[in-house]
Amino acid sequence: MLEVRDLHASYGHGDVLHGLNLHIGEGSVTALIGANGAGKSTVMRTISGLMKPTRGAVLHMGQDISGLGAERVVRRGLALVPEGRKVFAPLTVAENLEMGAFQYLIKRDTTRYQAQLAFVLELFPKLKERMDQAAGTLSGGEQQMLAIGRALMSAPKVLLLDEPSMGLAPLIVKQIFEALVALASQNLTVFICEQNSEITLRHADYGYVIESGRLVLSGKAEELVADARVKEAYLGG
Template sequence: MLEIRNLHVSYGQGDVLRGVSLGIPDGGFTALIGANGAGKSTLMRTVSGLMKPSKGSIVLDGQEISGQRAERVVRQGVALVPEGRKVFAPLSVGENLEMGAFQFLMRGTKDRYRRRLDFVLALFPRLAERLAQPAGTLSGGEQQMLAIGRALMCEPRLLLLDEPSMGLAPLVVTQIFATLSTLCEQGLTIFVCEQNSEVTLRHAAYGHVLENGQVTLSGPAGELLRDERVKEAYLGV
């Protein structure tokens, strides 16, 4: 579905990503693991259109999308759940979900919006109980549900998640990843970058290791879990 080829992304004088190449298969659950500062968030932001590469390409279903504006990338079927959730704190839960469905509402396709809203609220019933509540008053786990739900409102084909377990209790992390696995089983392509390597690889089918802006290891997630280098560097074994 997605092919990233020789991608370079720079901040100032230095490259954060240096020749990254990897593929995301259609309908799969792919993990990107690596230490803090490895470039994981930069890759996610570049794929989603929030940053522009200095070199390389990002190809979605045969179409080049690198360098496109973020709203156009969303219309191509790619949605990002950002690091730190980034909910609109003063707005209600319902208004946050409306923001995720802007493309439907701008076109006047309210029936499609309502169907998508029903889908998200069935996936996260807790949000249905809090539609009128300001997003900033939700717990961390509820805000993560809202951030995922907001991204799902645009009916993406590829869902990018940047550190979805950050700051959450282990039980909530388990629930979030179980929901992602369910979405993948329903046909949604999932690409997750995480420092929580073990839980991510246990849910993924395939994984990549990013170190200092370069992919240093790729393979089936089960093999990466057993790899001695991964165990020592990322699993605390």
């Protein structure tokens, strides 16, 4: 489904990523865990087309999408939920969701838009109660639901999430991850970058560990949870 080969990326002062190789299977929940500054967000930015790799490739369904740019990556079926949510604060919840469906609305495909909207509001009923409310006035958890919902409005095949638990209460984090597992059960591929390693691995099928832009461990999520090195470095063991 999604493959990263020998990925290098830079912000202009030396590489941040150093030859990453990842495989994200169709319909799976795959985790990339690591400390702050390890390179997780750079991985997401590169996959989603916000950055171009300095070397290597990102393959989706066997085709190289490394140089497409963010809009064309979305059209191919990949959607990013960015770190910090980044909702459009002055716009209403309804308007934020419309922004996620731009590729259908510019074609006046209201049928597809309405179908995606119904799907998102069923997944996150709280948003249905807030449709006319400015996004900036929502709670942190509601904003994260909105950010995920906005991404889902593009009807993606792959959902990319950068630190979805950031700043949220544990109960809200649990609800968010349960929603992501439910999405994967409907054959949506989910790839999550997170510092909150324990809850991420407990909801994932497979995991990778990144340190200083290099992969240092990978394996089934249940095996990583039990790994002494992961426990000591990331799970407080």
